Amino acid sequence: GAVVSQHPSWVICKSGTSVKIECRSLDFQATTMFWYRQFPKQSLMLMATSNEGSKATYEQGVEKDKFLINHASLTLSTLTVTSAHPEDSSFYICSAGGTSGFGTQYFGPGTRLLVL
Amino acid sequence: QKEVEQNSGPLSVPEGAIASLNCTYSDRGSQSFFWYRQYSGKSPELIMSIYSNGDKEDGRFTAQLNKASQYVSLLIRDSQPSDSATYLCAVKYNFNKFYFGSGTKLNVKP
Numbered sequence: 159g160a161v162v163s164q165h166p167s168w169v170i171c172k173s174g175t176s177v178k179i180e181c182r183s184l185d186f187q188a189t190t191m192f193w194y195r196q197f198p199k200q201s202l203m204l205m206a207t208s209n210e211g212s213k214a215t216y217e218q219g220v221e222k223d224k225f226l227i228n229h230a231s232l233t234l235s236t237l238t239v240t241s242a243h244p245e246d247s248s249f250y251i252c253s254a255g256g257t258s259g260f261g262t263q264y265f266g267p268g269t270r271l272l273v274l
Numbered sequence: 275q276k277e278v279e280q281n282s283g284p285l286s287v288p289e290g291a292i293a294s295l296n297c298t299y300s301d302r303g304s305q306s307f308f309w310y311r312q313y314s315g316k317s318p319e320l321i322m323s324i325y326s327n328g329d330k331e332d333g334r335f336t337a338q339l340n341k342a343s344q345y346v347s348l349l350i351r352d353s354q355p356s357d358s359a360t361y362l363c364a365v366k367y368n369f370n371k372f373y374f375g376s377g378t379k380l381n382v383k384p
Contacts, residue, residue, distance in 0.1 A: 201376040251317045261366045268317040
């Protein structure tokens, strides 16, 4: 199956700093990547859809200036949480795929963010 | 608004039994259907995908799709304690739009 990696897997930062999370598709080209956030004991929440070479499409209620998404190549998308605050602490998960064939999404292992 | 509905559970079954997980969706334009398993603290992993009416089997897992009833299910035969997880149903519509259910928590008791 397709492999998606995320880095870092864990990050702890001080309030007010920015954090960048990388999502890579290792063995396939992903024209579309998705970013999700999941709080404890809650379901996945789609934050944005990113297409290679174009601006990301954000879901309603997600601040595009706070969560910057860049999809510069067919294998790499990044999510930058700018001026992070404790309420941004969450589990961030990317997925890739969704376009070829019947559109299966493959998830990365996730990044756990803790803002102090 | 597209909706994907799942019973949140928990669904408890004894080891060795069949676990039946259900999902309904609201839009007849749905194209593809997926079941993901998510262990606590981990990201979802793909279990099954199904696109056509009927059954699709993969090992102990069987996905069933009924487009007329807008219903997709996942059967897990010979359930094991390691199957204890949250199972997410996902539905794909046009233009890469996916909708996930809130998940059903499955507990398999030894």
